[in-house]
Amino acid sequence: MPISVRHVEEALRQLGGEAQIGDILAKVLEIAPPPHSPNARNIIRGRLYQFSSQTTAYVEGTPDLFESVDGLEAKSGRWRLKGHPAAADDPDAVLEDTEAEIEAAEGRRRLRVHLSRERSRKLINAFKASLASFACEACGTDMGEAYGPLGEGYIEAHHRVPVASLKDGDKTKLSDLAALCPNCHRMIHRNDLMSVEDLAAHMRARRPSFAIAAEPGRGKWRHDPPAEGD
Known part of the structure; x- marks a missing residue:
């Protein structure tokens, strides 16, 4: 249809x-x-x-x-x-535009009801437990290195196949997931669910020092060859 x-x-x-x-x-x-x-x-x-x-x-x-x-x-x-x-x-908001500052009333509670696709917490936990590294597969950022103890072991699981496109009974494997930092995860969803590899290539083009995404199914990082004298 x-x-x-x-x-x-x-x-x-x-x-x-x-x-x-x-x-x-x-x-x-x-x-x-x-x-x-x-x-x-x-x-x-x-x-x-x-x-x-x-x-x-x-x-x-x-x-x-x-x-x-x-x-x-x-x-x-x-x-x-x-x-x-x-x-x-918002009819209940009070907006005052002055030279000093702009203020707006926020925080009004609003009930919204919608359907959502189920995600398996067991699968996500198993995926994170299987990781040898918590570095982002797109940009290489390790939240533990960036934030110290606050970010230690933090990573988000991204579904390479959008959950919204799955039909009842479809199965998701560990290989269908990718480890992404929050920034890269958001950028992928903001840009029409682009692939992890495409985002990694984009990041590498902007800053060659970024790691490239792990090759699917191999779990190994591909890096630029060392420059002469390294």
Whole structure:
């Protein structure tokens, strides 16, 4: 079944009215009946553009449903539903704009109910116990080295296959997980669930001293060859 604008609209509602396009994709794949197009991400972007008056793809008279949170030029990939409470100013907030400071009332409790995919804590614990090193597979950062005792042994388990794409009964193996520091984990999810290897290559291009991601299934780090004189 083709991905419709209603699937995108419902995905954003379930995500609280505002989300990154990678999260919208994951949610749409939960909602829309299979089979799913391999170009699902581009289809979703097309629906966002088609029904947003911020874009040139918008046709006057069609529903104006979506808006880019940071503006299209920012290319942040974050979208929201127009008119959703999450996109409106909180009516209970008190905002004072003065030369001294800007203040806003926050902390109002709000109940949100949504479905979530189960994750196995037993599997995550087994994965972390199997690690010979707690260095991030994308950037090589060891939280223990960075923060001392505060970060000793800390690492996050990333599902190479998105949990949202799994069907009931699918199994996840240790080899399906990757060890990532919080920063790299967030960057992968912020950028349409890019691969660990792609992020590692990006980091290496920016700073050659970064380690490259471990080769899948081998568990060994690949490093730049030593420079002459090392």
